[in-house]
Amino acid sequence: MPHTAPCLSQDHLLLTCADMARADAWAVSHGVPGVALMATAGKVVCDAIRARWAPRPVLVLCGPGNNGGDGHVVARRLHEAGWPVRLASSVPVAALQGDAAHHASRAGEILAIEPLSDALLDGAHLVVDALFGAGLTRLFDGPAAMLLRQARSAGLPIVAIDVPSGLHGDTGADWGATPADLTVTFFRKKPGHVLMPGRALCGEICVRDIGIAPEALATAARQTWENAPVLWCDQWAHPSAPAVRPGMVASGAIHKYVRGHTLVLGGAVMTGAARLSARAAARAGAGLTTLLVPRQVWPVYAGGLLCGMVQPLDDEDADAVAAAWSRQLGAMKWHSLVMGPGAALGLPGDDAAATLRTLVVDALLLADGRGVVLDADALTAFEREPEALFRALAGPAVLTPHEGEFRRLFGAGSGEDKLSATREAARRSGAVVLHKGPDTVIADPEGRVVVNTNGPASLATAGSGDVLSGLIAGLMAQGLPAFEAACAGAWLHGEAARAFGPGLLADDLPEQLPAVLRRLWG
Structure with a gap:
């Protein structure tokens, strides 16, 4: 709607x-x-x-x-x-x-x-x-x-x-x-x-x-x-009184599943990326975060998280990973999903890209109205067949490409001015598209566009995009619509960077959010 x-x-x-x-x-x-x-x-x-x-x-x-x-x-x-x-x-x-x-x-x-x-x-x-x-x-x-x-x-x-x-x-x-x-x-x-x-x-x-x-x-x-909070704050329930989810009994009780559960797909190589996303989702207000990771690197993730859960995926071969993925998504209670940050699965070259495409399509089919954020590897996996991704995008989804990923995914149409190109990409894909850069542009399939202007140059650091993906997913887990979640996530991302100042690392961004949120809700 x-x-x-x-x-x-x-x-x-x-x-x-x-x-x-x-x-x-x-x-x-x-x-x-x-x-x-x-x-x-x-x-x-x-x-x-x-x-x-x-x-x-x-x-x-x-x-x-x-x-x-x-x-x-x-x-x-x-x-x-x-x-x-x-x-x-x-x-x-x-x-x-x-x-x-x-x-x-x-x-x-x-x-x-x-x-x-x-x-x-x-x-x-x-x-x-x-x-x-x-x-x-x-x-x-x-x-x-x-x-x-x-x-x-x-x-x-x-x-x-x-x-x-x-x-x-x-x-x-x-x-x-x-x-x-x-x-x-x-x-x-x-x-x-x-x-x-x-x-x-x-x-x-x-x-x-x-x-x-x-x-x-x-x-x-x-x-x-x-972009400004007035565009999306009304869609975001105050943390002290979360909105009741559709189908839930309005008991007044607040627990972690009322605040939302975010899943993050983690990879076998860049283990920090998925952990940054999970941390950001939690800081944004999701009540629970779970990483789904290849079994071979489960100890790395499990030893590096204090407030989230880690679930292993069988990783003997591509079929085993895909089967474990579908089983986990079907068995768990979740409200949003992040796929892409550091999602290399440790499989041989072509198998890795093909398997990741399978996992993305399966996730979109199983989402059933729940929010999905696709970034980095989850977008790159479709650069040779983007229409396969677009056909699978049926529910609330946010794509977060940087300029290179945008051009590879959307091709010749990306040569227009950024506003028009992003609006056309959202219409073509049927998803909210957050086109990253110093002038991040966010568009939805209905033609609405927001330009985010508060991101400082210090955000050009490894891992900051992984934090952004997690922020958006954490907001979607709380019930924000995809467009408003993308706008709010981009604004919070920029404010966190501004609050920290020079010397910023991606690890610092989630830790700035409590102060940013206090000012926002104040």
């Missing part, structure tokens, strides 16, 4: 360029003139600059459209506040139209508007990029782009209006943008503000109100969000 919790959050919606144009049009049609919207946009940019820098010589570079119109307001406002301002336009003022022409005329009454030239940077201590907004879809080059690059090389702070010129607002693609120190945008962020490399190019991002009422969001597709 579709879940609509994210639609409750308007603050975290991401608007495409077309959505923003419709919101602007809605505001105009409801009594806010375009000239007033532009005046307010320029004012809030001016206010953001004055809040961060003391008065200094400023160069404002304006382009031919509304972005340039905003820049003319900024120049006038800064001049009126006593700042030394130099104003330049990439086109003759006579060529401007509409609201931009109006505000250029007002700025021209008190400031000289110069053509672009190398001499403009002489004496400048700050540059405002008001050349092109988020809708630019061609290479940004020529004298204007060269000026910005020279300003950057000279170490001058750059403030971008809406987006750095050359950054595509819908995809985050770099079409020749120069990085900004501050980007001021309006009403809501765009996907390009949160997708890489756009997020890195924007520097600090400020979103400011310019007089567009929230009701204007009714004109947007409302399918893409920036």
Whole structure:
């Protein structure tokens, strides 16, 4: 059944360029003139600059459209506040139209508007990029782009209006943008503000109100969000009062099976990966975790776990492993399953991949509505026949590929922008797809997409993906739907890394979760 919790959050919606144009049009049609919207946009940019820098010589570079119109307001406002301002336009003022022409005329009454030239940077201590907004879809080059690059090389702070010129607002693609120190945008962020490399190019991002009422969001597709607890917290019962599972008697008693039981398939070689997943599932709130591991390495796992259980799988040959796997899944009471982290079974080459494919398909058939998280080896095993995996995905499932695994599993379609590619992958597979990276993108088959932005670079360490898989499975064990569990897991993963700081190892992540959860539930 579709879940609509994210639609409750308007603050975290991401608007495409077309959505923003419709919101602007809605505001105009409801009594806010375009000239007033532009005046307010320029004012809030001016206010953001004055809040961060003391008065200094400023160069404002304006382009031919509304972005340039905003820049003319900024120049006038800064001049009126006593700042030394130099104003330049990439086109003759006579060529401007509409609201931009109006505000250029007002700025021209008190400031000289110069053509672009190398001499403009002489004496400048700050540059405002008001050349092109988020809708630019061609290479940004020529004298204007060269000026910005020279300003950057000279170490001058750059403030971008809406987006750095050359950054595509819908995809985050770099079409020749120069990085900004501050980007001021309006009403809501765009996907390009949160997708890489756009997020890195924007520097600090400020979103400011310019007089567009929230009701204007009714004109947007409302399918893409920036990750935040408000999107999924309502779906997650507080640990002190877990939700009653379907078919259970509402006795009020709380025990480990009410909180959920997570199974983790462990391998014979990378034994740490599965243990990290199990630890994370437990820290996320699962009441019980069990590792199913090859019998030959059972002592390694059993000696390394204190709060979980370890069950051996017969491993004489591929048939024995598959039979033991089905027997265990059928006999045990469980609510979620992690497959993939370090799942090499110790079998000969081709046998290992074929057996893992068999185990995954069997697990999906036996899941019967229970959550399954597939990562790493469980995805790589299907790289030559991904449709076999997609056919087996019938219940709640989360796939967590990194970029290489994503390309191998989804092929040519992965060449699109990350938002579109992940949305198409979820539709094609029928599963929630969590496409990992510095801009982790999470999509479900219904078309909803969330971009996670709180993960620091320190998460690029061995084993952190195994922790993420365990977090998601632990949340699904407690009853979170697959999409919300993936979003919550990604956010908790990022917060745990931020809480630890420099020197992070994957082992440290689960131990940060109690403090993160205290803040979340507080």
